[in-house]
Amino acid sequence: MYRFMILLHVFTSALFLVVAVTLSVRSLAGWFKNLVYIKKDKYLALLFMGLLYLTLINGIIMYFFIDPASKSSIDIQHAVKQASLRFWVVEHFYVMTFALILSQIGGIFIRKTTGDRNRFGYASFYYGIATLITVVARTFYMIYR
Numbered sequence: 001m002y003r004f005m006i007l008l009h010v011f012t013s014a015l016f017l018v019v020a021v022t023l024s025v026r027s028l029a030g031w032f033k034n035l036v037y038i039k040k041d042k043y044l045a046l047l048f049m050g051l052l053y054l055t056l057i058n059g060i061i062m063y064f065f066i067d068p069a070s071k072s073s074i075d076i077q078h079a080v081k082q083a084s085l086r087f088w089v090v091e092h093f094y095v096m097t098f099a100l101i102l103s104q105i106g107g108i109f110i111r112k113t114t115g116d117r118n119r120f121g122y123a124s125f126y127y128g129i130a131t132l133i134t135v136v137a138r139t140f141y142m143i144y145r
Contacts, residue, residue: 005062012058016051017138020131023048027127030120037116041123048127049107052100059093087140095137099130106130 023044029035106126110119 002062002066005058005066009055009058009062012051012055013134016048016055017131017134019044019047019051020127020134024124024128024131027120027123031117031124034117035120037119041119045107045110045123045127049103052103052130056096056100059096063093091140092137095133099133099137102126102133103130 023041026041026044030037030041103126106122109122109126113119113122
């Protein structure tokens with residue numbers, strides 16, 4: 001079960017990264033070229049948020065409910081001293097949650113704004129920063145491995 005959940009988590013996060021980069025590029029292009037905010041942009045943003053929430057829920061289920069025997073040996077003092085454990089026990093969850101909250105705030109601004117240029121501007125900023133946070137976190141994962 002744990003292996004399946006890990007694979008699902010990796011798959012959804014990889015799919016999220018593809019959607020995030022696509023959305024960020026589309027938002028920047030729309031902002032600079034004064035494009036019209038169409039349904040495709042709205043659906044990309046919904047897919048972006050949906051994958052973020054799915055990945056978060058999957059991660060929470062894995063961390064707290066599946067394979068609890070391995071988590072009992074990890075205490076916070078030990079995790080803080082070792083970079084790879086600290087990343088998984090502390091940093092990964094908080095950084096990804098921050099990216100999700102930032103994206104949710106951006107989604108609220110986008111829905112409340114009427115102008116297409118402003119929508120693309122908010123999408124570029126909020127979704128772009130969340131994408132950047134995710135890419136940086138993945139880079140740290142590769143370093144701490």
